[in-house]
Amino acid sequence: MPQERNPLDLMVRKLQQHIELGEADQQALLALPCQLRVLEPSAYLVREGEPPRQCAMLVSGYAFRQKLTREGTRQITSLHLPGDALDLQHLLLDFADHNVQMLTRAELAIVPRAAWRELVMTRPVIGLAVQIDNLIEASVAREWILNLGRRNARARVAHLLCEFGARLDAQGLSDGDGYELPMTQEQLGDALGLTSVHINRTLRTLEGEGLITRNRRYISFARDGGLRGVADFNPRYLHLGRQEEAGAALGATLARD
Amino acid sequence: MPQERNPLDLMVRKLQQHIELGEADQQALLALPCQLRVLEPSAYLVREGEPPRQCAMLVSGYAFRQKLTREGTRQITSLHLPGDALDLQHLLLDFADHNVQMLTRAELAIVPRAAWRELVMTRPVIGLAVQIDNLIEASVAREWILNLGRRNARARVAHLLCEFGARLDAQGLSDGDGYELPMTQEQLGDALGLTSVHINRTLRTLEGEGLITRNRRYISFARDGGLRGVADFNPRYLHLGRQEEAGAALGATLARD
DNA sequence: CGTTTAATTGAAAGCAGTCAAACTATGTGG
């Protein structure tokens, strides 16, 4: 596999997962003016309250969304991996309602907001793909609410591991049964509403029970093994397949024109 | 104030809160074929896994989104009040990823999916309004994640009370300082990841401290009083004002045509 | 009224948090 020439290739691939893009749409996407930028671990891309200025996509590395309480405790609200768009949220809103921060050193493809707007509003299929992407993020958020509200630490940790694995698999980023989880136990705690101490104990328990294997941050487990049961994990909410209904919507409109 | 003639009047008002709709857009919305339907408390409007068939808006009454764990415990992921759209989520996805259930007896304006699609795809301003609505729901979901992950029972309960109040205020549905909270303590527990027993104790504590007043389900508290502090509540995430940026996006596109 | 659903209360148990310290890996400078 040759190295991607255009960082936006990844974006094309991502949006293609939701809905089929025609040749013209793909070209339009790849022709976007885009600037490559590297951010260090824990650097901020977006800050709550700021007016949005641009749209960014993760080319390599990992990132997360986050909110803080008044007392300064942090809650991670979503995780993002290469190919994910980080700013579609803010394209239409007047200010950011959360923070976006890097998990690892990451390369970002930054597209000026006006160019994005133009693209999304003139190419209906891309507009649909973006909407679908937003809807799927909302679906994931609902699953996280379920995870935080109704599952204990053991199931929560297991669920995050399953979700991350499934998403890496979908992007072709995992090697077999395992993957490098790019998070400290502190960060895992912030994502799961737990303390790092309890994350540690829980991971250790899962390992002791033979449900996962760990080597530093490298985690592995059988994708359809016991962990999934512990996590009560069903990948349906990730909407990994292509959305036929959206295509139908488009078809209906095109037919009318 | 005369009774609304068209149930979709409410929808117009709701979308107008996000972005200005022209006369033609308003007329198009009101001209949608729509059927009024009444559902009883706890009736299902949408079931997880089902393919979506229609779009519904709450005309009167309250509803919520919900997911279940394998063991059958329930987590409410969002609350909805008159004027809220309940199915924009599913317009573009192949199946429902959560359940939608009534909190009280409710009147729904049901619009066939095809008609919605047609409207949204042919009237860009309405399409934008719908997208904004979805983005705001996602923002609220992130705040709920923060609430569940990082606040204790006291703050969580206070936060829900503040949010509900602020949203009712925004829709002009509250009378002064108070409102009827249309939920049992069991349902409050399901929304906040707590047990009904603990909800009871917490409400009682808040009442004992003079932060709220209760009379059956009727709750009142000063909108800018101590409760807001306890809840760490900042209404920013609700994006209650009109989104100027979306209008700008539109303006740019129109200018180009 | 009797029945059902919701709210309230008490006692005991448990999951997760807090605090503190030790340990490990990694990187830096001498």
Add this chain to the structure above:
DNA sequence: CCACATAGTTTGACTGCTTTCAATTAAACG
């Protein structure tokens, strides 16, 4: 190559918020 500093992981003892279980009271309903 070693001493030291730093960040992250691991462990133990103790505390505490929330749940569980059970029972009682209150309100809503036909």
